[in-house]
Amino acid sequence: MLTRTDTNELQFQGTDVSMSETGQSFFSVRDIHSYYGESYIVQGISLELNEGEILALLGRNGAGKTSTMRTIARVDDPALQRGEIYLNGESLHDKKAWQAAQLGIQLVPEDRRIIGGLTVEENLVLSQVAEPKGWELERIYEHFPRLAERRTQIGTTLSGGEQQMLAVARALAREVKLLLLDEPYEGLAPVIVQEIESIVRQIKELGITTIIVEQNAVAALKLADKAVIVDMGEVVFSGSAREVLDNEELRNEYLAI
Numbered sequence: 001m002l003t004r005t006d007t008n009e010l011q012f013q014g015t016d017v018s019m020s021e022t023g024q025s026f027f028s029v030r031d032i033h034s035y036y037g038e039s040y041i042v043q044g045i046s047l048e049l050n051e052g053e054i055l056a057l058l059g060r061n062g063a064g065k066t067s068t069m070r071t072i073a074r075v076d077d078p079a080l081q082r083g084e085i086y087l088n089g090e091s092l093h094d095k096k097a098w099q100a101a102q103l104g105i106q107l108v109p110e111d112r113r114i115i116g117g118l119t120v121e122e123n124l125v126l127s128q129v130a131e132p133k134g135w136e137l138e139r140i141y142e143h144f145p146r147l148a149e150r151r152t153q154i155g156t157t158l159s160g161g162e163q164q165m166l167a168v169a170r171a172l173a174r175e176v177k178l179l180l181l182d183e184p185y186e187g188l189a190p191v192i193v194q195e196i197e198s199i200v201r202q203i204k205e206l207g208i209t210t211i212i213v214e215q216n217a218v219a220a221l222k223l224a225d226k227a228v229i230v231d232m233g234e235v236v237f238s239g240s241a242r243e244v245l246d247n248e249e250l251r252n253e254y255l256a257i
């Protein structure tokens with residue numbers, strides 16, 4: 001049976017496993033609404049995550065996934081008009097993107113944004129200019145041997161998969177409390193997807209709290225603990241990743257898989 005928005009509140013209360021002893025989740029998004037100019041896009045999204053959990057944020061093209069991630073990262077567009085966001089007891093809804101980054105929100109956007117003209121290593125070092133720092137270069141290269149081999153190569157000349165590795169590595173080079181991965185497998189050949197998947201698995205083992213947006217829903221759901229499906233800027237399902245994998249009706253209606 002589908003769980004729709006109007007029953008969502010009940011479901012959040014019913015599956016209330018994400019609250020810590022203090023009664024607060026590690027990460028919590030409460031009824032956020034955001035706009036691109038006059039366009040009302042994120043229409044009341046709520047999420048809860050425990051420390052170390054992975055959430056798959058799914059939905060059709062144009063459902064509002066990227067907009068939700070951008071709102072969480074406190075990028076100016078879309079503008080958050082209403083709602084609250086908390087990470088580890090700190091409010092984010094009243095912060096700018098650079099402050100959210102300081103508090104540990106790291107967004108790896110769909111287009112990866114590798115800085116042109118800079119080598120792999122320079123891209124990594126640049127993200128460590130601002131405090132607080134995350135992983136040292138040595139540790140990054142241990143986890144990403146392909147980047148170590150290519151440390152002097154210009155970042156934009158890397159293959160798509162390598163650029164995705166660099167984008168993730170750059171996020172880890174800063175202190176990360178919540179990693180936001182927007183379509184990390186997009187445009188990559190299956191064999192490269194497997195490599196990125198193994199990196200995401202390592203991230204999971206390290207206990208980094210993560211939200212992953214993916215068109216490849218099955219791949220994301222296999223890694224995720226929880227799943228939220230959005231449609232037209234609203235939550236239409238919230239539950240465990242397993243429930244989505246097991247619910248064909250839900251997958252047919254919202255995910256086309």
Ligand SMILES: Nc1ncnc2c1ncn2[C@@H]1O[C@H](COP(=O)(O)OP(=O)(O)OP(=O)(O)O)[C@@H](O)[C@H]1O
Nearest residue numbers: 036039041059060061062063064065066067068077
């Ligand atoms: N800068 C913008 N200005 C106006 N509308 C926008 C802007 N960016 C996105 N939108 C609109 O917001 C809606 C949600 O877009 P969003 O990019 O969040 O979807 P998505 O779920 O990430 O889709 P996809 O799976 O295709 O990446 C879409 O209707 C889109 O056209």
Ligand SMILES: [Mg+2]
Nearest residue numbers: 065066067110
């Ligand atoms: Mg998107």
